[in-house]
Amino acid sequence: MKVRGSEGALSLDAVDMKIDSVRIDGRDSRFKFDKKKGRLRIPAVPKKESTVTITYTKQVADDVIVGLYKSRYGKDHMLVTDLEPAKARTVFPCKDEPLYKAVFKLTVTTDRGISVISNTLSRSEEVTEDGRVKFEFDPTPRMSTYLFFLGVGSFEERSIASGKTRLTVASRPGQSHKGEFILETSAAVLKGYEKYFGIGYPLKKLHLIALPEYHTGAMENWGAITSRESFVLLDENSSAADQRTGAGVMAHEIAHQWFGDLVTMKWWDDLWLNESFASFMDPKMIEKLHPEWDPWRDFLRFGTFRSLNADALSTTHPIQAKVKSVEQVEGIFDSISYGKGAAVLRMLESYVGEEAFRRGVAAYLRRFEYSNARGEDLWEALGKTSGLPVSRVARAWITKAGFPVVTVRTSNGKVKFSQSRFRLNGEETDGSWPIPLNLQVDGKPRTMLLDRKSMSVSARKPLEVVVNRRRTGFYSVLHDKEGYDQIARRFATLHSHDRAGIINDLYLFLQAGKIEPELYFRFVSLTARLADLLATELVTDQLANLRAIADEAGIVRESYTEFYPAQIQRIGLFRKKGEDDSISTVRETLAEQLARTNMYYARKLARGFAAYQEVEPDIRAAVALSYAVTRGEAAFDPLLKLVMDASNELERAKVYPALTSFDDPSLVEKTLELGISGKVSRSDSRFIILGAASNPRARATLWKWLVKRYDRLHDIYGGSFQFYLFLDRAIPRCGIGHESEVRRFISGKRFKEGETTFRRTFELLDTNSGLRQRLLAS
Numbered sequence: 022m023k024v025r026g027s028e029g030a031l032s033l034d035a036v037d038m039k040i041d042s043v044r045i046d047g048r049d050s051r052f053k054f055d056k057k058k059g060r061l062r063i064p065a066v067p068k069k070e071s072t073v074t075i076t077y078t079k080q081v082a083d084d085v086i087v088g089l090y091k092s093r094y095g096k097d098h099m100l101v102t103d104l105e106p107a108k109a110r111t112v113f114p115c116k117d118e119p120l121y122k123a124v125f126k127l128t129v130t131t132d133r134g135i136s137v138i139s140n141t142l143s144r145s146e147e148v149t150e151d152g153r154v155k156f157e158f159d160p161t162p163r164m165s166t167y168l169f170f171l172g173v174g175s176f177e178e179r180s181i182a183s184g185k186t187r188l189t190v191a192s193r194p195g196q197s198h199k200g201e202f203i204l205e206t207s208a209a210v211l212k213g214y215e216k217y218f219g220i221g222y223p224l225k226k227l228h229l230i231a232l233p234e235y236h237t238g239a240m241e242n243w244g245a246i247t248s249r250e251s252f253v254l255l256d257e258n259s260s261a262a263d264q265r266t267g268a269g270v271m272a273h274e275i276a277h278q279w280f281g282d283l284v285t286m287k288w289w290d291d292l293w294l295n296e297s298f299a300s301f302m303d304p305k306m307i308e309k310l311h312p313e314w315d316p317w318r319d320f321l322r323f324g325t326f327r328s329l330n331a332d333a334l335s336t337t338h339p340i341q342a343k344v345k346s347v348e349q350v351e352g353i354f355d356s357i358s359y360g361k362g363a364a365v366l367r368m369l370e371s372y373v374g375e376e377a378f379r380r381g382v383a384a385y386l387r388r389f390e391y392s393n394a395r396g397e398d399l400w401e402a403l404g405k406t407s408g409l410p411v412s413r414v415a416r417a418w419i420t421k422a423g424f425p426v427v428t429v430r431t432s433n434g435k436v437k438f439s440q441s442r443f444r445l446n447g448e449e450t451d452g453s454w455p456i457p458l459n460l461q462v463d464g465k466p467r468t469m470l471l472d473r474k475s476m477s478v479s480a481r482k483p484l485e486v487v488v489n490r491r492r493t494g495f496y497s498v499l500h501d502k503e504g505y506d507q508i509a510r511r512f513a514t515l516h517s518h519d520r521a522g523i524i525n526d527l528y529l530f531l532q533a534g535k536i537e538p539e540l541y542f543r544f545v546s547l548t549a550r551l552a553d554l555l556a557t558e559l560v561t562d563q564l565a566n567l568r569a570i571a572d573e574a575g576i577v578r579e580s581y582t583e584f585y586p587a588q589i590q591r592i593g594l595f596r597k598k599g600e601d602d603s604i605s606t607v608r609e610t611l612a613e614q615l616a617r618t619n620m621y622y623a624r625k626l627a628r629g630f631a632a633y634q635e636v637e638p639d640i641r642a643a644v645a646l647s648y649a650v651t652r653g654e655a656a657f658d659p660l661l662k663l664v665m666d667a668s669n670e671l672e673r674a675k676v677y678p679a680l681t682s683f684d685d686p687s688l689v690e691k692t693l694e695l696g697i698s699g700k701v702s703r704s705d706s707r708f709i710i711l712g713a714a715s716n717p718r719a720r721a722t723l724w725k726w727l728v729k730r731y732d733r734l735h736d737i738y739g740g741s742f743q744f745y746l747f748l749d750r751a752i753p754r755c756g757i758g759h760e761s762e763v764r765r766f767i768s769g770k771r772f773k774e775g776e777t778t779f780r781r782t783f784e785l786l787d788t789n790s791g792l793r794q795r796l797l798a799s
């Protein structure tokens with residue numbers, strides 16, 4: 022590496038490797054390697070620019086699934102990297118912080134017949150004297166270490182051109198033809214961003230690499246995006262929902278090529294800026310390509326609404342989290358950094374206007390390209406293009422944990438709004454945000470800044486004022502009884518997004534014990550009668566969660582027994598010719614729950630199992646589930662065979678809900694074991710564990726298994742996003758009835774980087790247990 026020794030000694034991060042020698046400008050140098058701390062100190066680096074050559078050996082561990090690891094398929098594997106936030110130091114000695122940008126010039130020598138992928142194009146490939154092949158890559162632009170990528174293996178590629186850029190899907194052999202849809206979509210997305218940002222994509226190529234084993238979703242390595250197979254390899258066996266998800270993920274990662282890669286945060290406390298922005302751009306871009314998909318529907322369902330839930334916990338954190346050490350970074354790749362951050366950006370966009378927002382973003386990227394920036398720099402740019410106090414509003418939202426509930430009261434031609442902080446544990450606390458209130462007053466949209474405790478507006482029809490119109494704001498809205506009666510009367514006439522917002526708020530209030538359960542279920546009943554795709558999906562998610570934690574509660578059973586059949590009768594159990602893709606995505610969600618809860622539909626769906634490969638992709642998971650539910654133990658082996666014969670992740674993912682749906686604990690445990698056995702991709706544990714967590718009769722089994730296998734799971738997935746998912750998505754369900762045991766067990770297993778997740782897990786478990794009690798009592 023070329024360095025300038027202004028600090029005197031050079032201190033580098035280097036972990037899990039053996040340092041053989043250090044030379045400075047060709048001469049041997051002293052060095053001190055503290056293996057435990059992962060620090061390599063080279064004492065005497067001259068002030069002038071010099072070349073430091075470090076010879077080191079790195080052994081690739083067998084178990085791991087982060088850093089430099091073996092992504093396996095069958096008996097083969099590819100060697101790949103996944104380095105965010107701080108694993109580059111386990112691959113090469115470096116200054117492993119985002120602020121230190123460098124130009125990488127990579128040369129790789131491998132056996133013949135193997136290909137190598139990195140951030141840039143390989144400029145030459147020559148055969149060495151001993152018959153191997155040496156790949157030399159173009160220098161990268163100045164970039165942060167965590168964006169480096171190296172992949173070595175038998176990659177199969179398929180390419181198209183998008184303007185001056187070559188776009189390539191790379192996969193294991195025999196799979197790349199399934200990348201056609203993602204290639205086409207990504208080409209259009211890339212062009213869309215070039216136009217939006219006003220800055221061309223700076224590299225000659227962009228790889229989209231499908232990894233057979235991958236711990237997270239996808240990663241934005243510059244010029245070499247990596248992903249789970251299920252987001253890239255889509256074919257006629259993929260459902261409309263699979264395509265939507267894949268397209269959305271790529272739109273997110275491609276946005277990072279500018280926002281994150283070209284301009285990078287100075288330090289990890291601004292990680293959210295990367296993630297929120299990419300999450301916000303995804304629906305914006307997809308809406309241009311597929312307006313019929315209404316991508317804001319998924320943005321609300323998976324982003325805004327989920328993060329409201331997470332942000333209502335007292336264990337939440339400000340969007341701009343305090344990150345003192347790099348270990349703490351892992352805990353903040355969560356719905357606050359992604360979902361809440363993105364929702365706040367959307368709120369700011371609706372406050373400053375779309376064009377002023379775009380111009381501000383473009384100016385910010387231009388100013389800081391190939392360098393680093395902070396959130397403040399973006400607010401400043403947005404303030405300049407809009408002339409509004411963006412910094413003040415943004416600062417309040419990103420530095421304060423939690424969000425406000427706006428309480429609405431009406432009297433004598435006036436609507437009064439007041440705000441306080443909302444918490445799931447029911448505690449009301451003071452707290453005030455500058456809220457850009459997005460209203461609909463007497464039929465007309467209107468924005469006003471609520472930047473004190475309360476304020477009023479006059480309206481001819483106060484009871485019809487819509488608050489948080491289209492749900493562009495990050496706050497919940499609480500009405501009084503008269504307000505809800507009035508909303509119930511005109512519920513069918515509201516905009517779908519407004520309706521979903523009301524349902525989501527009621528669900529929050531239900532969990533907090535702020536309303537009687539009957540009020541929430543009254544609105545579920547109203548939704549059952551409506552054709553509203555977002556509201557249907559949302560209620561389906563909520564009822565599935567309520568069933569997972571309180572299946573015995575009569576009020577829950579009655580509700581889903583009414584809701585699911587009413588909705589499936591509306592859209593039909595089977596796909597109709599020429600049907601809109603959006604309907605098919607709702608059917609996928611709905612049919613799965615019907616299979617779990619309704620014998621009549623389960624029998625009907627199970628008939629499809631005989632010709633499983635011909636079943637429409639959107640109901641495959643439901644057909645497999647129905648087969649398991651109706652057949653019991655006899656279904657296990659045929660389902661297992663489906664998994665073992667499946668050619669890719671998506672196909673397997675559709676069978677795991679079935680394999681974890683059994684009443685018999687030994688069968689569920691067999692499936693859980695399969696996930697970590699090495700016989701299937703280690704990426705699959707995500708589907709398996711979350712599948713088991715959706716089965717109310719598997720709660721005890723799953724908890725016992727997690728205790729038994731905790732260390733093993735940590736060995737494989739520790740330090741990965743997947744591991745946190747097991748904690749805060751599975752334990753709040755399966756830990757019910759074992760609350761103090763959960764605390765005791767986990768407290769003995771704590772580790773620094775998991776602190777935030779542990780606390781969140783406990784609180785979510787308490788929330789679920791409390792809700793369960795209230796539902797059983799009502």
Ligand SMILES: [Zn+2]
Binds near residue numbers: 273
């Ligand atoms: Zn991202």
